[in-house]
Amino acid sequence: MKVMITGFVAALVIAFCAPLVLNQFGWSTAEQYSSDDSVRLD
Amino acid sequence: MNLKVFGAVILTLTALMFNPALAQEAPEVDRTATGGAQTLEDIMARQKQLEVDESFRSENLGNPENAAAIDEPLGTLGGSSQSDQWRGIRYNEADIQTVTRGPAVDVLIQDGGMPWYKLREGPMITYGGGALIAIIVLLAVFYFVRGKIMIDGGPAGTTIERFKPVERFGHWLLAGSFVALGITGLITLMGRSFLIPVLGPDAFSALAIGSKWVHNNVAWAFMLGLVLTFVMWIAHNIPNKLDWQWIKQGGGFIGKGHPSAKKFNAGQKIVFWMVMILGFSVSLSGLSLLFPFQMPMFSDTFGFFNSILGTDFPTVLAPHEEMQYANIWHSIVAFVMMVAIMAHIYIGSVGMEGAFDAMGNGQVDLEWARQHHDLWVEEVEAKQGKRGSS
Numbered sequence: 001m002k003v004m005i006t007g008f009v010a011a012l013v014i015a016f017c018a019p020l021v022l023n024q025f026g027w028s029t030a031e032q033y034s035s036d037d038s039v040r041l042d
Numbered sequence: 043m044n045l046k047v048f049g050a051v052i053l054t055l056t057a058l059m060f061n062p063a064l065a066q067e068a069p070e071v072d073r074t075a076t077g078g079a080q081t082l083e084d085i086m087a088r089q090k091q092l093e094v095d096e097s098f099r100s101e102n103l104g105n106p107e108n109a110a111a112i113d114e115p116l117g118t119l120g121g122s123s124q125s126d127q128w129r130g131i132r133y134n135e136a137d138i139q140t141v142t143r144g145p146a147v148d149v150l151i152q153d154g155g156m157p158w159y160k161l162r163e164g165p166m167i168t169y170g171g172g173a174l175i176a177i178i179v180l181l182a183v184f185y186f187v188r189g190k191i192m193i194d195g196g197p198a199g200t201t202i203e204r205f206k207p208v209e210r211f212g213h214w215l216l217a218g219s220f221v222a223l224g225i226t227g228l229i230t231l232m233g234r235s236f237l238i239p240v241l242g243p244d245a246f247s248a249l250a251i252g253s254k255w256v257h258n259n260v261a262w263a264f265m266l267g268l269v270l271t272f273v274m275w276i277a278h279n280i281p282n283k284l285d286w287q288w289i290k291q292g293g294g295f296i297g298k299g300h301p302s303a304k305k306f307n308a309g310q311k312i313v314f315w316m317v318m319i320l321g322f323s324v325s326l327s328g329l330s331l332l333f334p335f336q337m338p339m340f341s342d343t344f345g346f347f348n349s350i351l352g353t354d355f356p357t358v359l360a361p362h363e364e365m366q367y368a369n370i371w372h373s374i375v376a377f378v379m380m381v382a383i384m385a386h387i388y389i390g391s392v393g394m395e396g397a398f399d400a401m402g403n404g405q406v407d408l409e410w411a412r413q414h415h416d417l418w419v420e421e422v423e424a425k426q427g428k429r430g431s432s
Contacts, residue, residue: 001402001403003207003210003211003214003404004210004214004218004401004402006211006214007210007211007212007213007214007215007217007218007267008214008218010211010215010263011215011218011219011222011260011263011264011267012260012263014259014260014262014263014266015256015259015260015262015263016259018258018259018262019259027333
């Protein structure tokens with residue numbers, strides 16, 4: 001069961017890290033209205 | 043060859059869903075009274091969901107050779123009337139110049155929007171939701187008819203390691219993210235129809251925004267889990283003759299007896315390949331949706347199928363059409379996966395005694411293992427015997 005919970009937590013960690021990593025490449029939901037270069041995720 | 047036929051069937055069904063009136067063409071219309079322009083018959087035919095040949099207006103875009111002199115009335119239009127120009131815009135044939143640049147900015151009108159919206163809000167919800175309800179009912183009926191599949195003679199009391207921690211981590215990363223994606227995907231697809239009437243628009247707005255965030259970002263965990271499990275398990279999932287024997291015996295689900303199997307039986311191999319192929323496909327269409335207009339895939343895919351199957355799928359697609367196809371395909375594949383995974387969850391939990399332990403703590407009862415994966419147990423014991431003797 002510990003491994004199962006670890007897998008779920010890892011999915012959440014990846015989800016929280018994904019926008020930060022994508023932001024490095026200019027793909028950002030946070031800056032979607034602030035930059036002409038960023039690609040909107042919605 | 044079977045794969046080609048299967049692909050053709052899927053694509054044909056998809057095309058049929060986009061245009062339910064494909065087989066019924068509207069009767070020939072005499073347009074001399076309107077000078078070639080649309081008539082009441084055309085409008086009525088469309089209302090009857092008949093297929094109208096739109097070439098009478100999609101190709102009627104003016105002729106520069108007929109241009110009036112610049113000092114004559116309408117001479118500044120260069121041989122095309124304003125109606126011609128609007129038709130050009132409508133059929134994406136006009137030379138549009140915009141200040142803002144981007145892949146989709148010069149498409150001002152896109153015809154496919156409403157059919158896509160109707161398909162998404164209608165058959166997609168009806169058939170997709172119906173399939174989910176049907177599999178739940180089927181599994182419930184199966185449970186009450188067949189009952190829980192027990193270990194014959196009871197558990198041995200000793201255990202054997204079925205999956206290593208890294209295998210279980212990959213499985214739960216994939217499974218957890220898939221469940222999160224499935225729920226948030228259903229909220230996104232069906233929320234407008236089913237949740238707004240219950241929750242109201244304000245509460246649903248917060249839920250929809252949260253669902254979108256989860257769906258967009260958990261997708262990366264799903265793709266990582268897909269790669270991990272593919273690398274770890276592909277060697278055990280190559281089909282062989284044993285699988286055919288397993289299938290012929292109904293996998294032991296029907297009647298008594300347990301067909302021989304190695305680490306993965308034929309049923310598990312089917313689930314594995316279904317998850318891998320559909321998971322790859324749903325990931326591709328998901329990436330296309332995640333980065334709008336950056337990864338168009340359907341015109342190339344249609345072109346590929348046209349070249350090998352001789353089909354006539356459209357290969358010139360507006361950027362928006364690419365997104366619409368990606369959205370519909372994403373939903374279809376996701377529903378097929380959800381149906382298959384529900385059956386997988388059933389048999390891995392309430393449907394079979396001792397099955398959950400394989401992914402729960404990695405240790406399964408030895409008798410369970412002998413009954414369901416006898417050849418794998420022999421392999422493991424042979425390896426342990428070698429280690430013990432060396």
